Amino acid sequence: MTLLMDLAAARRGNSPRGITSVCSAHPLVIRAAARNAAKHGDTLLIEATCNQVNQFGGYTGMQPADFVALVDRIAREERLPGERIIFGGDHLGPNPWRKESADVAMHKAEAMVAAYVAAGFRKFHLDASMGCAGEPAALDDATTAARAARLARAAEAAAISAGGPAPVYIIGTEVPPPGGADHAIAKLEPTDPAAARQTIEIHHKVFVENGLEQAFSRVIALVVQPGVEFGNENVVLYDRAKAAGLTRLLDEVTQFVYEAHSTDYQGRTALRQLVEDGFPILKVGPELTFVLREALYGLDLVATDLLPDYGDRPLCQAMERLMLAQPGYWQGHYHGSPAEQRLQRHYSFSDRIRYYWNQPEAEAAVARLLEALRGKSVPATLMRQHLASFEVFAGVALDPEKLLVAAVQRSLDDYRFAATGEAEAA
Structure with a gap:
């Protein structure tokens, strides 16, 4: 204190x-x-x-x-x-x-x-x-x-x-x-x-x-x-x-x-x-879950391209179904045409999707994604396509949770610099 x-x-x-x-x-x-x-x-x-x-x-x-x-x-x-x-x-x-x-x-x-x-x-x-x-x-x-x-x-x-x-x-x-x-x-x-x-x-x-x-x-x-x-x-x-x-x-x-x-x-x-x-x-707050969602959706795309039996962006699809079924957290905050509202549901800076990550359907979809990629080797070319700034995770046995945490840490590093004046060592 x-x-x-x-x-x-x-x-x-x-x-x-x-x-x-x-x-x-x-x-x-x-x-x-x-x-x-x-x-x-x-x-x-x-x-x-x-x-x-x-x-x-x-x-x-x-x-x-x-x-x-x-x-x-x-x-x-x-x-x-x-x-x-x-x-x-x-x-x-x-x-x-x-x-x-x-x-x-x-x-x-x-x-x-x-x-x-x-x-x-x-x-x-x-x-x-x-x-x-x-x-x-x-x-x-x-x-x-x-x-x-x-x-x-x-x-x-x-x-x-x-x-x-x-x-x-x-x-x-x-x-x-x-x-x-x-x-x-x-x-x-x-x-x-x-x-x-x-x-x-x-x-x-x-x-x-x-x-x-x-x-x-x-x-x-x-x-x-x-x-x-x-x-x-x-x-x-x-x-x-x-x-x-x-x-x-x-x-x-x-x-x-x-x-x-x-x-x-x-x-x-x-x-x-x-x-x-x-x-x-x-x-x-919202920035941290926003960058987490960015990384999750990037992994969703990686798995879609890498794994034939994974499906077409099932995490993103699961979140869309969930938000449409329970619109209370975003309805009234997102405006425009149906297409514009859909973009906002997933990509708004307000990040009202954060209210849904603890729902069972969301937790199950995230768990399936992480399990599908855990230990897989992702080619650098594919990582560059969907998660370019995380290329260090390419070509080795992937720990997807570590990548997600690293995404949030990068935002927090900016805040630590602001608080202390100390830049992260290269």
């Missing part, structure tokens, strides 16, 4: 460093993150969202303790010590239950936060900005802060009961909503520094009024919009000149740094600039 608490001081000392927040429950993504952390002696910050993991299971079917157990198991296999893992909760608040009354939704959110603490989570993004039944879609700062204070109180009480480090907190939310926009983005403006200052001041006032001064002293970061986002088909890259006002604000609110959401697909130069400019907590 000291690493997180020291981010603001590192910036003030002209030695900015950051940390990657890995926001994924996919076992191969977790493995890649744990493998990288073990390799470099780094701390792994891994986060679950309120919709993904909660006391009722979320869309992954995992409660907080289940998520911790999954990460711990993989970390042990990768020889990453448990003391080098920080568990975080992202967008913790009433969002999963926002169709219910505020009273009901907030009671469930408080219980969720307590369950996260009991499971070992200690970094919490408190996000009560969304309206519940009968309320506006977005709430004012005072109401949002009051509800965040309720959640902090629940976390503080649970932490005292559970023992261990005191929690650290992130406040604020970002626009557009988490997970990326569902349309092409032509222009995106960073948060007004005056609005960021107001968010901090109102939260401070409300926390103090509720006897939560100690909790507020552990609020380490504010979520703002730095001017980065991705839609289904495009990415808005960081423009540090536009965010200069936000950077200057940190010289006045010295307790804080910013937590940058939706940093996926930014690339290492923009990511390093974010860290240097006061956005050292870099959250990434």
Whole structure:
């Protein structure tokens, strides 16, 4: 936790460093993150969202303790010590239950936060900005802060009961909503520094009024919009000149740094600039499952061409059937003609296909692909055709899981460079 608490001081000392927040429950993504952390002696910050993991299971079917157990198991296999893992909760608040009354939704959110603490989570993004039944879609700062204070109180009480480090907190939310926009983005403006200052001041006032001064002293970061986002088909890259006002604000609110959401697909130069400019907590999720899907589909094509009895892209076909049979995770987010929607289902930067990988049909199709290729020798020419950047895996007994993990590690290497300034040795 000291690493997180020291981010603001590192910036003030002209030695900015950051940390990657890995926001994924996919076992191969977790493995890649744990493998990288073990390799470099780094701390792994891994986060679950309120919709993904909660006391009722979320869309992954995992409660907080289940998520911790999954990460711990993989970390042990990768020889990453448990003391080098920080568990975080992202967008913790009433969002999963926002169709219910505020009273009901907030009671469930408080219980969720307590369950996260009991499971070992200690970094919490408190996000009560969304309206519940009968309320506006977005709430004012005072109401949002009051509800965040309720959640902090629940976390503080649970932490005292559970023992261990005191929690650290992130406040604020970002626009557009988490997970990326569902349309092409032509222009995106960073948060007004005056609005960021107001968010901090109102939260401070409300926390103090509720006897939560100690909790507020552990609020380490504010979520703002730095001017980065991705839609289904495009990415808005960081423009540090536009965010200069936000950077200057940190010289006045010295307790804080910013937590940058939706940093996926930014690339290492923009990511390093974010860290240097006061956005050292870099959250990434869809990019990691996007590159994993790229590699899976590449292997699907390799197997189609290499193995006469494998079939014609059966993994891709299985995912299409699954997404059509259960459209709830993509319908309403993907637009256009049927052909355009089909492309988005498989290839959108928003990567809503990630919600389907834990379905039995998807797991079976992936397992069949990996078993079909395991130990096979793939000609370099075929690897160049479908997975050109992984030609090192050609001509030897293939370990397909190792290739998939390597695909995710490459994205994580960009984030590690941004956080540390250290490039991966050739």
